[in-house]
Amino acid sequence: MLTVENVIKDPKLYAISGNVHLHEGVSQGGLPNVPPVNIIQTDQNLYAHFVWRQKGFLSKMLSGRWQIRVFFELMGAGEVANPTPRYVNFVQVEGHTYSTYVNIPAGSLREGIYKVFATLQLEGLKGNPTPIAAYEEIGVLQVYND
Numbered sequence: 559m560l561t562v563e564n565v566i567k568d569p570k571l572y573a574i575s576g577n578v579h580l581h582e583g584v585s586q587g588g589l590p591n592v593p594p595v596n597i598i599q600t601d602q603n604l605y606a607h608f609v610w611r612q613k614g615f616l617s618k619m620l621s622g623r624w625q626i627r628v629f630f631e632l633m634g635a636g637e638v639a640n641p642t643p644r645y646v647n648f649v650q651v652e653g654h655t656y657s658t659y660v661n662i663p664a665g666s667l668r669e670g671i672y673k674v675f676a677t678l679q680l681e682g683l684k685g686n687p688t689p690i691a692a693y694e695e696i697g698v699l700q701v702y703n704d
Contacts, residue, residue: 560610560678560692569614576610576656578628578676578694583664597700600669604662604699606676609655610692617652620690622682624648628660630699631673648680672699 559577566572582595583603598604606628624646644660674696680688 560694562692563689565689566616572612572614572616572620574610574612574690574692576608578696579607580674580696580699581605581607596698600667600701600703601664603664606660606662608660608676608678609657610678611653611655613653615652617654618650620648620680621650622648622680622688624656625679625681626658626660627677628662629675630667633671633673667701669701669703672701674699
């Protein structure tokens with residue numbers, strides 16, 4: 559579940575809730591694609607599926623775009639890389655549910671154990687971050703080479 563940092567304290571005005579799950583792509587070895595996943599091979603794509611919902615009156619007034627990122631921290635070796643953000647346009651509808659994937663291509667992660675975090679932040683029209691943000695500590699991911 560997303561942990562939300564929302565400076566708008568009244569949920570009648572604006573609130574978000576949601577979650578992020580990892581899904582694996584098909585392995586060259588023929589392994590099944592069964593979500594959620596915590597163990598993948600180096601030859602598999604990995605997908606972070608973001609689903610979140612907004613509610614409240616300000617949904618009709620806010621604008622900008624959502625920046626979503628996935629961070630991988632290799633245990634014992636530090637952060638792997640600064641992830642390229644993905645952007646999703648803000649939809650001015652109360653009760654709108656967003657659903658999007660971030661693709662981590664096969665071969666992007668070397669063998670090891672990773673702590674995985676996902677972030678979501680609303681940017682204003684000029685690309686400036688707003689205080690409407692959330693994160694999820696997805697957990698531990700093992701990547702191995704078969």
